[in-house]
Amino acid sequence: MTNGGNHPPVELYGMASPNVRKITIMLAEIGQPYGFRRIDVFRGGQFEPDFQRLNPNRKVPVLVDYRADKNSPTVIFESAAILIYLAEQSGALLPTSEPARTAVFQWLMIQACNVGPLMGQFNHFAFVAREGNDYAFERYRREAERLYRLLDERLEHRPYLAGEEYSIADVASYPWALYLECHGFEWNAFPHLDAWRHRIAVRPAVEAGLQAVEQAEAADAVAFEAATAQDRDRFFGKI
Ligand SMILES: N[C@@H](CCC(=O)N[C@@H](CS)C(=O)NCC(=O)O)C(=O)O
Secondary structure: OOOOOOOOOEEEEEOOOHHHHHHHHHHHHOOOOOEEEEOOHHHOHHHOHHHHHHOOOOOOOEEEEOOOOOOOOEEEEOHHHHHHHHHHHHOOOOOOOOOHHHHHHHHHHHHHHHHHHHHHHHHHHHHHOOOOOHHHHHHHHHHHHHHHHHHHHHOOOOOEOOEOOOOHHHHHHHHHHOOOOOOOOOHHHOHHHHHHHHHHHOOHHHHHHHHOOHHHHHHHHHHHHHOOHHHHHHHOOOO
16 A cells, blocks of 8 residues: 555554544654545445555554655554554653653553553443443443543642653543543543643644644544445444
8 A cells, every 4th residue: 555655754544533643643742744644444444455454453543654664664553552663763752761661551551451442432332322232331431430530540649641751651541531521521520630631732742643633533524424324334343
């Protein structure tokens, strides 16, 4: 899925979603120019053979890095892996010494293994399949609340998730934390998480990273509306 050699140094395949926003924020944080290639997941773009060759898991984001070798780029999928890769390549937002480095990995894993998957399921049962699914809705609502509480407690005595320094753990967690109100919770019940999101929101790179997917967000909304029943069934894994 290359442009015949005529491409930016880095390409990001994505849509307007929290896992993709992590990467647009990180690319802005490190000042790395990139091209954005929108994958229309509502119409099956993630199942196209060219895309599957980039990510066998058929999800966005995927980063393709041509900087070292433009004929044989480095391809990375999984948003946490992309964040680690970009942090190591740039030397930013991931400490090299312990215990700070392991603290970043711990909170990055909490995001990647807990917050993302569980809140993804909560979004499904809250916004897509609410009716007739009270048990699933309530189970994931409680899990979401538990995780917001965990982050809030963690931030009570430190400004950022890993400690004193802003890191890729914060970059990964920020776009997901923004669901809090949509999930039916109030920021004032999570005051430390609230203070943290305000601390992060004012970073110019965060603003730029969110802005970078605004066009995709509009296109995603149109595509979702236009998706046929079959498109939706495929997207939700029913067929
Ligand atoms: N663990 C993966 C999750 C990726 C993921 O779920 N991506 C969503 C968008 S945020 C996606 O591709 N959805 C389309 C689909 O599931 O078919 C990551 O962090 O990169």
